[in-house]
């Protein structure tokens with residue numbers, strides 16, 4: 546199983562300028578190569594190499610391996626779309642392979658640039674440290690929020706999946722980010738408060754509507770995402786550890802239901818929420834896979850309307866957003882918890898596999 550790590554590089558002032566210049570020259574050369582591709586009726590990678598290698602190398606003074614990477618970047622890009630000329634962002638990524646990048650110990654990296662090889666420190670957490678030994682061949686140099694990162698793909702060892710003795714049903718929601726059938730609430734309070742504060746700040750800025758405001762809005766949304774990410778990491782870790790510790794699997798609803806049951810009027814807000822759900826789900830799934838915890842995806846229909854006791858399904862069972870009360874047998878409870886019970890019981894049933 547593969548995962549992408551973001552390693553932050555810490556260049557000094559001079560190194561930073563070198564990286565930036567390398568990136569800009571690299572992408573300028575990509576744009577040059579791109580015109581050749583377009584003007585010459587989309588030659589394949591080998592023909593392209595013959596057409597541009599020496600001229601690009603002379604004109605841009607790039608090390609040969611970076612010329613090769615530029616040709617490759619442009620050729621890959623045209624594989625997907627040949628209807629128009631492609632333009633490359635000045636600060637678009639550079640793919641480094643092992644010939645032009647090497648990790649020196651756990652916290653420094655050596656990279657080829659326009660001005661020779663430079664060695665720079667990097668920072669990363671314990672999480673990355675454990676996995677750096679499993680780095681794959683290449684790393685993407687990325688410039689984001691005024692900082693340089695290396696995006697590297699690592700192999701995570703997967704533990705063999707065990708036979709679960711039952712499942713923890715997990716209901717994902719807005720108010721309660723995750724509710725489990727163990728009656729544990731992973732409240733969205735902190736996230737929601739942050740969201741409200743951020744929304745207010747955003748509105749104030751939007752009323753002003755200048756260009757610098759746009760930049761600040763972008764920064765706010767970055768902060769919000771990072772906060773949400775930390776929360777999602779914590780929740781998913783807790784759920785997976787709980788399942789593993791008790792020999793159970795994790796049951797989740799098929800994703801479509803999240804969209805159906807979340808009443809969100811404004812599209813922008815919907816996009817943010819939907820992004821967060823998908824992230825939490827994917828965190829649960831990959832943490833589970835890494836530690837051998839079985840995941841079961843269940844049919845999401847009516848999980849919030851079915852009675853977990855007598856299994857009658859009725860719209861009126863759901864009094865309001867928070868409360869469930871069965872109109873047939875009288876069973877009542879907190880709505881998200883009831884949904885998680887239904888998710889659990891659906892996972893326990895041996896469902897036929899749909900091929």
Ligand SMILES: [Zn+2]
Nearest residue numbers: 852855871874
């Ligand atoms: Zn009932």
